[in-house]
Amino acid sequence: MKRRILCLMASLLLCGVVSAQNWGDNPDSHAQPSNTPIVATVQINGNTVATLTSDYRLGAFIDGNLWGIAAPHDDKFWIQVFYETAGEEISFKLYDGQNEYTTCTVVDPTTMTAVTTSEAGAVVTLNFTNGQTVELAAGYNWWSTNLNVTLDELKAALVAAMPSTNYIRITAQNGTYTTYNGTTWRGTLNGWDITKFYIIQTNESCEMTLAAQPINPAEHPITIAPNYNWIAFPLSEPTAISTAFTGYTATNNDRVTAQDGKYATYNDNTHSWRGQLTTLQPGKGYIFSSQATGNKTLIFQSSAD
Numbered sequence: 001m002k003r004r005i006l007c008l009m010a011s012l013l014l015c016g017v018v019s020a021q022n023w024g025d026n027p028d029s030h031a032q033p034s035n036t037p038i039v040a041t042v043q044i045n046g047n048t049v050a051t052l053t054s055d056y057r058l059g060a061f062i063d064g065n066l067w068g069i070a071a072p073h074d075d076k077f078w079i080q081v082f083y084e085t086a087g088e089e090i091s092f093k094l095y096d097g098q099n100e101y102t103t104c105t106v107v108d109p110t111t112m113t114a115v116t117t118s119e120a121g122a123v124v125t126l127n128f129t130n131g132q133t134v135e136l137a138a139g140y141n142w143w144s145t146n147l148n149v150t151l152d153e154l155k156a157a158l159v160a161a162m163p164s165t166n167y168i169r170i171t172a173q174n175g176t177y178t179t180y181n182g183t184t185w186r187g188t189l190n191g192w193d194i195t196k197f198y199i200i201q202t203n204e205s206c207e208m209t210l211a212a213q214p215i216n217p218a219e220h221p222i223t224i225a226p227n228y229n230w231i232a233f234p235l236s237e238p239t240a241i242s243t244a245f246t247g248y249t250a251t252n253n254d255r256v257t258a259q260d261g262k263y264a265t266y267n268d269n270t271h272s273w274r275g276q277l278t279t280l281q282p283g284k285g286y287i288f289s290s291q292a293t294g295n296k297t298l299i300f301q302s303s304a305d
Contacts, residue, residue: 023059023093024066040077042094043127044101045211050075055097058126060090076123094128099214101128102236131211132236134283136161138205142259142285144197144232147212151192154210155185158200161208169201173230195222197230197285222298229288233280235302241273244280246301255289256280 052072060068178187252268
């Protein structure tokens with residue numbers, strides 16, 4: 001969300017605020033703060049949260065760095081974001097004590113603009129949703145999700161995302177598929193496994209958005225069989241391979257390959273992954289080539305674990 005000069009901010013409770021998740025609790029305050037603190041209410045999936053417990057935190061970020069944090073004050077937040085350059089893009093996260101919401105829209109942007117210039121104390125509502133937005137290129141896309149969605153929900157999101165009634169094909173590792181011809185879905189793919197990635201083929205680029213609760217990766221362990229596996233990446237943040245595979249006992253020369261051809265190979269002598277592929281990305285899928293002789297179990301680890 002672009003702000004001209006003043007941005008949604010934490011004017012009280014900056015001191016002594018307990019950090020949320022791994023955000024930290026000391027926003028960079030050497031730069032300029034807003035001189036018009038804004039009072040914010042929050043919605044989750046369109047429903048206003050009327051009762052905010054002490055576990056809630058509202059955070060403001062610039063380029064992934066924390067620049068403002070607030071605990072609730074009654075049923076609202078007072079938040080102040082520090083900034084260095086006018087026009088910097090601010091993103092917001094909400095933590096409710098269990099879940100972290102990272103997709104936020106301002107319900108009334110006109111009110112937001114008015115508040116930043118003249119109406120101190122007016123209330124702005126932030127609407128948070130759990131979601132995933134993925135840019136699909138024309139052609140083939142190795143896609144996975146960290147959301148608890150069904151195959152039918154994926155199909156509906158793809159149809160809604162297409163600029164016109166164009167060709168869509170979803171293919172699983174076992175070769176089953178379903179295609180959309182502009183009116184109906186047909187094919188042999190009628191099951192869904194969130195631990196796998198799927199190839200989504202379209203003849204035009206589009207932006208697909210899904211809205212659902214994130215899964216707990218620990219509740220969806222990934223089976224790694226000998227040879228090739230189309231594995232999902234069920235985390236919401238880019239994660240270094242060295243972190244993502246913490247706790248997984250790799251075999252020498254195991255290999256993880258991305259769609260762009262970059263890969264990382266496990267070296268048993270150094271106990272490390274080496275190669276051009278260093279970070280796994282949300283929304284992407286990867287081929288895991290296992291050198292083991294039997295099945296293994298993978299549970300991805302994030303930097304917040």
